[in-house]
Amino acid sequence: MKDFIVPGEVVYDQPRRFDGSFVDREKTFASVLSVKYDDRVVALKGLYTPVVSDYVIGIIKHELFSGYKVDLNSPYIGMLSSRDLRERFEVGQVISVVIRMADEVKEAELVEPRRLWGGRVIEIPAVKIPRVIGRNNSMVSLLEQYTGCRIFVGKNGRVYVKGDNTSLAIESVMKIAREAHMHGLTDRIKSFLEDETKAGHLASEIGSPFQASPSPETK
């Protein structure tokens, strides 16, 4: 059984704390649109806020004297200090990066930046990311296997895709995002990938993927 839940609805009669909920008078309420399965509440919407040790995909937003401001597809900007950096970045470049620290006003300190060359990046709601990753990375493996792409999933809702069949990979990710709250997702994605690769042609791309960066040769 599953129920559609809107903000302000009781999801548990006891206090429980998780993203997309709040506790009031010993009861737990949803704070965002969610789906409740028998005993599991899955948020349908939600914004990314930086969490320590998350791998995310950022876009260089500003260059400062001390480093870079990095857009994280979040209400909050990440800071990448130039202190330990070996390479320089330019505004608009796409990087993978790890959140080292996030303080109470959500300022995120970033480390281990790596340029993502070529390839494409798409954005989906951050709450859908766990489904794109799958249990023990199973969904990513499935996607990589069928599309021949390298896929990097940022916890902040950005997915980087590079390789042979980027269109199919992107379409699959969008499908996962759309159907994240439904049962039997892995099976359905698997049969979708089988059909699409068998047919030898692709449905048109969904959304508006963008190139992560021009390849180094053209710079």
Place this chain on the structure above:
Amino acid sequence: MARESEILDEIKAEYVKDLLKQNKRVDDRGLMDYRAFSIEKGVFPNAEGSAMAHLGDTKVAAGIKFDIVKPYADRPTEGVFTVQAEYLPLAHPTFESGPPRENAIELARLVDRGIRSAECVDTASFFVEEEKVLGMFLDVYVLDHNGNLADCAALAGMSALANAKFPKIEDGAIVRQEFKGPLPLARHVVSATFEKINGVPILDAVSEEDTASDGRITLAISSDGFLCAAQKAKSAGFTSDELLSLFDVAKEKTKPLLDAVQK
């Protein structure tokens, strides 16, 4: 968060340019194709004419109100026609409330020039009595900005005009919600806007194509095939041959829009 959409548009602009090298567009359209469009007329019945135009994901609403106003001193028997455009803050993360800025003013003037030059409306019929004429106010409301506001605004404005009803006047005052009949229109006018990206012109750009482009030309085309307003924007130039061939394209491509407006 949303302010970052500007940055994303710039990154997407690179992708736009790469695709265009293979004569492709982000949404698989032909270089000279409009996005799917639709018009809803009479959506705001409090207004004397109204319409909502959708061009792809771009949405513009338009409404017409009539009031009794004083004529201009040099044209004492002629009615007054004014176009205002508003970039609503809800239409784009960078739009802020406040007095209209240059883009909104340019948009309003462009819509105005097309309708005025095409002589769609006979403002001489707006005379009421001495010192009293009808003022027709067309407001163009940008609701969702996903590229090519000019053509969507022209389409919305013209559709509102085509939906407008001539107000009933008694004792020098407008009787609201009573009408003499449809507002007579001599002809219709819409526009075609082209963006030039690395020298290649495309029709009806989406936002990332707009960001990628460095030259723009808007051509307002009347239903009898005349050019009624033009506006060249951004830095890149166009040759006269380019402009003439774009005029031909505009005439051809605006036909379905003009048909839909008149329906």
Place this chain on the structure above:
Amino acid sequence: MEKEKKKLIVDGKRVNGRGFDDLRPLKVTAGVLKRADGSAMIEWGRNKVLAAVYGPREVFPKHLSDVKKAIINCRYSMAPFSGMEEHGRSGPNRRAIEIGKVAKHVFENAVLTHQFPKTQIDISMEVLQSDGGTRVAAITAASVALADAGIPMRDLVQGVSIGRVEGQLIVDLDKYEDNLGEADVPLIVSLRSKEVLLFQQDGRISREELQKMFELGFKGAELVRDVQVQALRQRYFETGDELNNHG
């Protein structure tokens, strides 16, 4: 008196055909705008209001930011062509600015602002066609737009206006009833906390009447909430391709 000349209630019914606590037809559509982070269109009787949300995002100008919570900006405005009468001014007038302010207070309560310190959330409500009760319609739509944007809230708020005409309390006044009636009380409530979040009033009202108005308001809000939930459900829950065959 002029009010007696134009009867608003005839044979125990409102002249518009509605019963005393009947709402006008109400429809909400979530996610109508592509650019905005969240949006909704409400059609309530002849009212049409579009609401959209941007954020949370960096505060501009920076010195306005609050290290403890998100700040909320609300814009309420009526299109120059939205009214039945003359061409209006574009942009918010004094009335609209006041409504923007009371709406802001509603959402400062409803939104879990402490989760997003140092940010701002911008809410825009544009009245495209008006026929009485636009502020309640606008806030009801904005509430759906906030949920659509994924902004955490304590409740999906909503409301209805209650008024008195010819001594009779009625729900959801149209423009005509508002103009000729004796009192108008727009209410926005949280059904979860049972609190009133917006309460403006004019006209003379007794304590008993006020109590009855609150009862009618909360009752009306329940109906409005059902429509809001339906709009969100349609956008997020019933649109999956084969959704109804699974789970």
